[in-house]
Structures are given as structure tokens and as C-alpha cells.
Amino acid sequence: MIKQKVQDEINDQIQAEFQSAWLYLGFAAWFEAKNLDGFAHWMRLQWQEEQEHGMKFYDHILRRGGEVELQDIDKPSVTAENATEVFEKVLDHERYITKRIHSLYDLAKEEDDYPLQTLLHWFIDEQVEEEENTSAILERLEMIGEEGTSLYMLDRELAKRDDDS
Numbered sequence: 037m038i039k040q041k042v043q044d045e046i047n048d049q050i051q052a053e054f055q056s057a058w059l060y061l062g063f064a065a066w067f068e069a070k071n072l073d074g075f076a077h078w079m080r081l082q083w084q085e086e087q088e089h090g091m092k093f094y095d096h097i098l099r100r101g102g103e104v105e106l107q108d109i110d111k112p113s114v115t116a117e118n119a120t121e122v123f124e125k126v127l128d129h130e131r132y133i134t135k136r137i138h139s140l141y142d143l144a145k146e147e148d149d150y151p152l153q154t155l156l157h158w159f160i161d162e163q164v165e166e167e168e169n170t171s172a173i174l175e176r177l178e179m180i181g182e183e184g185t186s187l188y189m190l191d192r193e194l195a196k197r198d199d200d201s
């Protein structure tokens with residue numbers, strides 16, 4: 037069985053993961069509107085990944101005989117002046133998610149919830165990767181600027197990203 041307090045927090049995390057998915061899908065549309073299809077492709081893969089994250093928590097609750105309680109997803113804030121600003125927002129968001137995962141891990145320890153701790157080990161590693169990938173793109177953008185061919189080159193590169201990266 038799963039403690040109510042823990043279940044509530046996992047349900048909140050399902051919301052946070054689907055909220056992340058919504059943010060990425062919003063930015064996919066943002067890039068698509070600017071014909072930056074490689075960036076849009078990258079954002080769409082993130083959108084899929086975040087849904088998978090949400091479903092990992094969803095399945096975790098159900099496998100332990102708990103109750104999934106879905107919550108509202110807010111309209112994502114996807115206004116940005118340029119691609120650099122998009123990635124700044126994405127990085128801020130991933131850092132926020134990392135903090136959430138760490139707090140959830142603290143709770144799992146306090147409540148002696150061992151299965152949740154094990155699940156969260158995967159998420160702790162995943163967040164390191166998420167921040168690393170996002171920072172790498174942001175650094176590239178800051179280095180090359182957003183004029184003409186350099187942005188196009190990065191777009192072509194991001195178009196090559198496959199499902200498992």
C-alpha cells in the first residue's frame with residue numbers, strides 16, 4: 037500500500053510532468069511557426085518524453101493499489117523573443133522539476149517508502165540529463181547567436197535527434 041500523503045505528492049508530480057509536456061508542445065508550435073523544424077522536432081520528442089514520465093508515476097500508483105487523481109493542466113507560457121529565450125525558459129522549468137523530484141525523494145525517505153525511492157533514482161538521473169541537454173543547446177545558441185546560417189545549422193542538427201536521446 038501507499039500512504040495517502042505520498043500518493044497525493046505523486047499525483048501532483050503526474051500533473052507537473054504533463055504540464056511539462058504541454059510546455060514543450062507549445063514551444064514545438066512556436067518553432068514550427070518560424071519554420072525551424074529541427075527545433076520543433078526536438079520539442080516534440082520532449083513532449084513525448086514528459087508524457088512517458090507522467091505515465092511512470094501513474095503506473096507506480098496503480099501497481100501499488102493506489103488511486104490516480106488527474107488534475108488540471110494550465111495554459112503554458114510560451115511567449116519568447118527568440119530561441120535563446122525559449123531555452124532559458126526550458127532550463128528554468130527543468131530546474132524547477134529537478135527540485136520537485138528531490139523534494140519527493142526527501143518525502144519518500146521520511147515516509148520509508150522504498151519502492152518510490154527506487155523509482156526516483158531513475159528520475160534523479162533523468163533530470164541531470166535533461167538539464168545537461170538543455171544547457172548544451174542554450175550555450176550553443178549564446179555562442180553562435182541567432183543570425184542566418186548558424187541558427188539554420190543548429191536546426192539541421194536538432195532535426196537528427198532520435199527517440200532515445
Ligand SMILES: [Fe+2]
Nearest residue numbers: 053056086089
Ligand atoms: Fe519529466
Ligand SMILES: [Fe+2]
Nearest residue numbers: 056086130166
Ligand atoms: Fe523534462
